[in-house]
Amino acid sequence: MTLGSVPPKFKVTIDRDECMxxxxxxxxxxxGVYRREGDRILIExxxxxxxxxxxxxxxxxxxxxxxxxxxxxxxxxxxREAREDIINQARSGKIILSGMGNARDLPVIYDRLLLDACxxxxxxxxxLREPMELRxxxxxxxxxxxxxxxxxxxxELDTKLAPNLKLDxxxxxxxxxxxxxxxxxxxxxxxxxxxxxxxxxxxxGGLHKELYPYQDHMIVQVASGRFGxxxxxxxxxxxxxxxxxxxxxxxxxxxxxxxKVNEEVSKTRMIPLGSDAISPAPHHDIYSIEDLVQLxxxxxxxxxxxxxxxxKIAAVxxxxxxxxxxxxxxxxxxxxxxxRGGTGAAPKVFRDHVxxxxxxxxxxxxxxxxxxxxxxxxxxxxxxxxxxxADLAKSIALGADAVYVGTAALVALGCRVCGNCYRNxxxxxxxxxxxxxxxxxxPEAGAAQVSNLxxxxxxxxxxxxxxxxINSIESLRGNRDRLRGxxxxxxxxxxxxxxxxxx
Amino acid sequence: xxxxxxxxxxxxSRMDGSSIKAALSLMNERGSGDGAGYAAxxxxxxxxxxYALHVFFDNLAEPKKKVDxxxxxxxxxxxQEEIPTTPQPxxxxxxxxxxxxxxxxxxxxAGRMDSEKDVVTYIVMEVNAxxxxxxxxxxxxxxxxxxxxxxxxxxxxxYRIENYKGYIWLAHNRYPTNSPGWWGGAHPFNLLNWxxxxxxxxxxxxxxxxxxxxxxxxxxxxxxxxxxxxLFDLLGRQHELPHEMxxxxxxxxxxxxxxxxxxxxxELNKAVRLTYxxxxxxxxxxxxxxxxxxxxxxxxxxxxxxxxxxxxGSKLYISSEEAAIRVLDPExxxxxxxxxxxxxxxxxxx
Ligand code: SF4
Ligand code: SF4
Numbered sequence: 023m024t025l026g027s028v029p030p031k032f033k034v035t036i037d038r039d040e041c042m043x044x045x046x047x048x049x050x051x052x053x054g055v056y057r058r059e060g061d062r063i064l065i066e067x068x069x070x071x072x073x074x075x076x077x078x079x080x081x082x083x084x085x086x087x088x089x090x091x092x093x094x095x096x097x098x099x100x101x102r103e104a105r106e107d108i109i110n111q112a113r114s115g116k117i118i119l120s121g122m123g124n125a126r127d128l129p130v131i132y133d134r135l136l137l138d139a140c141x142x143x144x145x146x147x148x149x150l151r152e153p154m155e156l157r158x159x160x161x162x163x164x165x166x167x168x169x170x171x172x173x174x175x176x177x178e179l180d181t182k183l184a185p186n187l188k189l190d191x192x193x194x195x196x197x198x199x200x201x202x203x204x205x206x207x208x209x210x211x212x213x214x215x216x217x218x219x220x221x222x223x224x225x226x227g228g229l230h231k232e233l234y235p236y237q238d239h240m241i242v243q244v245a246s247g248r249f250g251x252x253x254x255x256x257x258x259x260x261x262x263x264x265x266x267x268x269x270x271x272x273x274x275x276x277x278x279x280x281x282k283v284n285e286e287v288s289k290t291r292m293i294p295l296g297s298d299a300i301s302p303a304p305h306h307d308i309y310s311i312e313d314l315v316q317l318x319x320x321x322x323x324x325x326x327x328x329x330x331x332x333x334k335i336a337a338v339x340x341x342x343x344x345x346x347x348x349x350x351x352x353x354x355x356x357x358x359x360x361x362r363g364g365t366g367a368a369p370k371v372f373r374d375h376v377x378x379x380x381x382x383x384x385x386x387x388x389x390x391x392x393x394x395x396x397x398x399x400x401x402x403x404x405x406x407x408x409x410x411x412a413d414l415a416k417s418i419a420l421g422a423d424a425v426y427v428g429t430a431a432l433v434a435l436g437c438r439v440c441g442n443c444y445r446n447x448x449x450x451x452x453x454x455x456x457x458x459x460x461x462x463x464x465p466e467a468g469a470a471q472v473s474n475l476x477x478x479x480x481x482x483x484x485x486x487x488x489x490x491x492i493n494s495i496e497s498l499r500g501n502r503d504r505l506r507g508x509x510x511x512x513x514x515x516x517x518x519x520x521x522x523x524x525x
Numbered sequence: 526x527x528x529x530x531x532x533x534x535x536x537x538s539r540m541d542g543s544s545i546k547a548a549l550s551l552m553n554e555r556g557s558g559d560g561a562g563y564a565a566x567x568x569x570x571x572x573x574x575x576y577a578l579h580v581f582f583d584n585l586a587e588p589k590k591k592v593d594x595x596x597x598x599x600x601x602x603x604x605q606e607e608i609p610t611t612p613q614p615x616x617x618x619x620x621x622x623x624x625x626x627x628x629x630x631x632x633x634x635a636g637r638m639d640s641e642k643d644v645v646t647y648i649v650m651e652v653n654a655x656x657x658x659x660x661x662x663x664x665x666x667x668x669x670x671x672x673x674x675x676x677x678x679x680x681x682x683x684y685r686i687e688n689y690k691g692y693i694w695l696a697h698n699r700y701p702t703n704s705p706g707w708w709g710g711a712h713p714f715n716l717l718n719w720x721x722x723x724x725x726x727x728x729x730x731x732x733x734x735x736x737x738x739x740x741x742x743x744x745x746x747x748x749x750x751x752x753x754x755x756l757f758d759l760l761g762r763q764h765e766l767p768h769e770m771x772x773x774x775x776x777x778x779x780x781x782x783x784x785x786x787x788x789x790x791x792e793l794n795k796a797v798r799l800t801y802x803x804x805x806x807x808x809x810x811x812x813x814x815x816x817x818x819x820x821x822x823x824x825x826x827x828x829x830x831x832x833x834x835x836x837x838g839s840k841l842y843i844s845s846e847e848a849a850i851r852v853l854d855p856e857x858x859x860x861x862x863x864x865x866x867x868x869x870x871x872x873x874x875x
Contacts, residue, residue, distance in 0.1 A: 144726035144808050144829075145809060153779050153781065153827075155779060157780050163802075164800050167796055167797065167800050167801075177769070177793075178793075179793045181796060183799065186799065392738070392739040393739070395740070398800070398803060490728060491728040491807065492728050492808070493826065493827065494807060496729075497728065497729030497732050497805055499802070500731070500803065502731050503731025504731055
């Protein structure tokens with residue numbers, strides 16, 4: 023090869039004075055950075071992904087990991103990344119794959135939105151002393167209620183409610199499939215959502231039987247590959263989600279490499295062992311909104327109209343009218359996944375360049391549904407890059423009913439966002455099926471970490487609402503009056519329909 | 526902070542405005558001289574079948590011409606006049622208050638609007654949003670709102686409020702904090718026969734506003750109270766909810782309480798919260814609403830603003846302060862404070 027290799031990204035060093043030669047770094051690194059030669063531990067920095075497993079496990083804090091300075095001639099246009107991608111593709115002729123969310127340095131709208139708080143004229147509410155209601159129902163709502171008077175003069179309800187999911191907190195865990203992530207990861211999250219009174223998605227990987235005890239907290243996904251989908255699967259879910267698109271890779275299907283398809287995965291997905299699980303870009307029975315309506319109806323029919331059906335789409339330029347079309351179908355909720363959404367594997371060019379920010383998508387979808395008079399009849403679930411309770415509160419104020427978190431839940435499990443999920447080598451036992459790695463994640467400990475995170479955000483959301491003088495989540499939803507934009511341009515302020523700071 | 530009063534005589538015997546003026550002035554501690562207002566029902570018996578449109582005009586040239594044209598386009602004006610006023614040292618007359626007695630024309634409405642009330646609502650929204658220099662601040666039948674920037678007594682004297690006789694009275698003494706002290710921003714707020722006086726701040730305003738705007742209402746008066754009138758019109762008139770149910774939607778019981786209710790009642794309350802979550806009002810408030818068939822008073826769900834009820838025979842009083850009720854009726858019998866969110870409803874006896 024005339025191209026040679028690209029310079030390593032990270033530099034790993036061991037402080038030899040501190041090192042006690044225990045060898046834990048060797049054991050822990052699934053990428054093979056460390057090896058023993060005689061009485062010395064050698065380091066191959068080139069293989070490092072900055073997953074930080076070694077740093078976290080070294081008993082002597084002897085390991086230092088730094089980002090290696092750029093070795094290229096600096097250039098504002100021809101960045102290191104641009105050049106390396108070209109070198110890699112010149113060598114391979116292939117699509118460049120990547121894991122996790124968009125890694126480009128773009129401004130984050132959430133960080134330029136500021137929440138409100140009360141002073142003097144309306145009292146802030148203390149969530150420790152007053153009730154604070156975060157309970158959220160996801161599903162279809164009637165546009166108005168009808169009552170009838172009984173002979174005795176009592177008022178009785180004449181409208182029948184459609185089935186809704188009852189969430190104790192507006193935080194759910196998004197769809198990450200068994201296959202993409204390990205069973206222990208799914209188990210950790212399933213226990214956590216059951217404990218915190220919320221829900222998680224199965225992803226398009228079927229429902230493993232070990233998750234059956236938590237099925238009342240699972241939203242089963244029907245994606246274009248239809249992996250693991252049968253009537254038993256549909257009936258076990260608390261709700262069903264049709265995945266049309268995903269924020270990290272709008273417009274393309276999914277790809278689970280054969281290495282990750284072990285026996286359990288193959289059984290759960292109902293596909294041959296070791297085969298690549300490739301879900302097509304479109305559903306081959308959905309080529310129009312009418313087709314989607316039919317699928318929604320068939321799924322409802324199959325489950326006797328007892329379960330809400332969600333439709334998930336990626337946030338794309340035309341997201342508002344698409345969501346409006348979905349709202350006028352029989353769907354109970356529309357899930358919008360923004361361009362910062364994570365993934366096990368996606369072509370890098372998609373992950374980094376296709377789609378729009380979730381903040382803008384929520385705002386425009388909420389407005390469009392209102393303009394068409396259907397906002398109250400359908401729920402909006404937002405996802406794709408929600409990092410904190412502040413992002414959560416801002417999403418709801420922009421118009422979402424609830425959010426899905428993905429990466430945040432994985433980080434709670436140990437993920438260090440190294441972006442190598444597609445290699446089946448995740449050293450934290452999350453995005454891998456290798457038994458030795460999977461066993462590193464204890465589902466009990468994992469569940470405690472994830473439910474702590476949900477608890478923590480829930481408390482913070484209560485405090486934020488209390489500070490704003492609001493004691494029920496309904497009054498935060500779509501309350502853009504309680505947001506101000508800071509350093510956002512006029513066009514974006516208009517889309518978000520928020521006033522600038524100081525106004 | 527604000528002071529509010531609601532009064533109804535359930536037998537429809539009418540009372541003049543002098544004692545309301547006295548009662549409201551008693552609560553001057555709750556005001557800042559930036560706005561006061563009165564709503565009285567039963568004051569225009571000779572025009573009872575016509576919508577009484579009260580309008581603030583910045584001048585009687587251009588804006589009035591536009592309003593006249595709009596009204597003539599949609600119906601018939603049977604009478605119009607400047608609302609009689611007497612200059613007061615404490616009030617700078619920035620607008621000319623005017624009243625029209627108007628009836629939408631059946632022919633014009635055909636196929637375009639469902640009812641006379643839709644036409645009147647449309648006209649109010651259209652004028653307030655698009656006619657510069659004109660604000661319709663009252664649009665009900667056989668009732669009217671009188672308001673301005675100033676202290677309660679001055680506003681009452683300005684409009685000679687003692688000359689009006691009504692069986693429902695609402696009054697408001699304003700201490701504005703989050704919006705300008707202009708005439709249109711004084712309470713009561715009105716649409717059709719709904720009139721609202723409010724003490725507090727609606728922290729859910731953004732949500733409520735976007736909800737009602739989805740149904741064609743336009744919030745143009747720069748204050749959160751306006752939205753209450755539209756919520757009552759939407760839920761009470763358009764969705765035909767009984768008054769108790771409107772209050773249930775605006776200030777619903779907590780989920781913990783709903784969970785403890787018998788199944789049927791729980792289901793009903795759940796349905797109200799799910800369907801009307803965007804109408805739920807948050808923040809500190811005490812509100813009295815005048816309607817076609819009586820008055821409704823209620824507070825927010827944790828009662829961050831005071832509200833006192835008094836009764837005496839066919840008369841029901843709701844106010845921020847007991848002392849104000851005692852000024853209105855020194856003989857008042859039954860005085861009590863309602864629970865948070867509990868609707869107090871005074872209806873006419875048929
Ligand atoms: S884990 Fe730390 S102490 Fe153990 S061998 Fe590696 S660097 Fe040395
Ligand atoms: S899940 Fe594992 S492989 Fe993927 S980013 Fe996180 S630590 Fe890296």
